[in-house]
Amino acid sequence: MAEAIVLFSGGLDSILAVRILQAQDIGVTGLNIVTPFHDNSEESCRLGRDLGIEVLVETLANDYTAMLKKPRWGFGKAVNPCIDCRTMMLQRAGEVMIRRGADFVATGEVVGQRPHSQMMHQLALIASQSGLAGKLLRPLSAKVLPITEPEQSGLVCRERLFSCTGRGRSGLIALARSRFGVEKIPQPSTGCQLCEQSFAPRVRDMLKYTEKPTLWDAHVLAYGRHFRISPSWKAAVARRLADCQALVALFGREDRTDSFLLVPENFNGPAVLAVNDGPQREPSDRIRAICAGLLLRFVRADKLPAEEPTATLFDSPGHGTIITLKRDSAADELPMIEQRRKNRPSQDAADNETSNNET
Numbered sequence: 001m002a003e004a005i006v007l008f009s010g011g012l013d014s015i016l017a018v019r020i021l022q023a024q025d026i027g028v029t030g031l032n033i034v035t036p037f038h039d040n041s042e043e044s045c046r047l048g049r050d051l052g053i054e055v056l057v058e059t060l061a062n063d064y065t066a067m068l069k070k071p072r073w074g075f076g077k078a079v080n081p082c083i084d085c086r087t088m089m090l091q092r093a094g095e096v097m098i099r100r101g102a103d104f105v106a107t108g109e110v111v112g113q114r115p116h117s118q119m120m121h122q123l124a125l126i127a128s129q130s131g132l133a134g135k136l137l138r139p140l141s142a143k144v145l146p147i148t149e150p151e152q153s154g155l156v157c158r159e160r161l162f163s164c165t166g167r168g169r170s171g172l173i174a175l176a177r178s179r180f181g182v183e184k185i186p187q188p189s190t191g192c193q194l195c196e197q198s199f200a201p202r203v204r205d206m207l208k209y210t211e212k213p214t215l216w217d218a219h220v221l222a223y224g225r226h227f228r229i230s231p232s233w234k235a236a237v238a239r240r241l242a243d244c245q246a247l248v249a250l251f252g253r254e255d256r257t258d259s260f261l262l263v264p265e266n267f268n269g270p271a272v273l274a275v276n277d278g279p280q281r282e283p284s285d286r287i288r289a290i291c292a293g294l295l296l297r298f299v300r301a302d303k304l305p306a307e308e309p310t311a312t313l314f315d316s317p318g319h320g321t322i323i324t325l326k327r328d329s330a331a332d333e334l335p336m337i338e339q340r341r342k343n344r345p346s347q348d349a350a351d352n353e354t355s356n357n358e359t
């Protein structure tokens with residue numbers, strides 16, 4: 001029995017790719033790839049069980065953030081390096097194929113469906129750059145693509161593959177329902193933060209200032225409001241309790257970048273994670289003062305204690321000193337890295353949903 005590794009996101013296209021191969025009695029193992037900016041592994045594993053396949057999960061980490069610094073084929077409309085990203089995913093799929101003794105790799109890609117990675121020439125480029133060329137089958141568009149090794153050798157019947165092209169989903173939905181009995185059609189979604197225009201300024205800031213961004217640097221981008229304080233320091237200020245918890249958890253990780261954490265001591269307010277991503281290693285008193293000012297910027301005046309507000313400044317997990325916080329005009333004026341409407345400090349405080357002193 002032929003065996004295939006199918007790149008499996010859990011989207012309609014990859015579900016169809018699995019169904020098409022299963023209809024030819026080909027053994028299928030799903031492979032879900034987690035990147036620093038996209039993780040739907042839980043949902044994919046659940047969908048895989050519905051399809052009766054095992055789904056393996058592989059993670060791209062610091063090798064991914066290194067690629068993001070300078071993707072060979074550039075970015076899409078936001079900061080999505082789709083060609084490089086797909087190439088890395090397929091390289092990993094090729095490794096899994098060898099490890100598992102499978103015959104080929106398949107994906108749910110459709111010619112012309114995505115402008116930055118699925119045009120005909122891009123599919124050919126990704127196949128050759130990933131080292132899979134003849135062993136990469138795209139069952140949904142196979143009939144409009146060059147014949148692959150599994151088709152040539154008879155492991156896969158080319159006649160029973162498809163010639164789908166273009167961006168429309170109606171043909172794929174009809175195919176899924178009428179030919180393969182797929183009842184629940186997943187909504188289209190990349191779920192990839194790198195495609196979000198609102199997220200892009202943070203990524204660009206990281207790429208500009210961080211010489212070698214890591215998985216940890218990438219994970220920090222997902223939480224709170226971000227401020228560039230200096231070429232060496234930036235701060236993430238929690239917006240809500242979940243952000244506080246996430247920033248504290250990030251500070252506790254062994255792979256963290258040089259950083260310090262501020263947690264309010266005698267009032268409810270946001271945690272502030274300051275990250276050193278440039279050449280100046282030790283935080284100066286000025287950097288600490290601005291971070292303290294940023295913390296206060298997002299607390300309404302009537303929520304402050306009658307006595308002087310204090311916070312614990314952790315320079316490593318479990319090692320903190322209590323400091324007194326003071327308003328700071330530089331912190332009040334610092335623009336957020338995101339492109340969004342400019343709030344006055346008082347509005348910022350009013351908008352803030354953070355209510356945390358549990359960290």
Ligand code: SF4
Pocket residue numbers: 035038080081082083085086117190192193194195
């Ligand atoms: S959308 Fe995101 S996960 Fe998908 S190929 Fe592009 S960069 Fe990679």
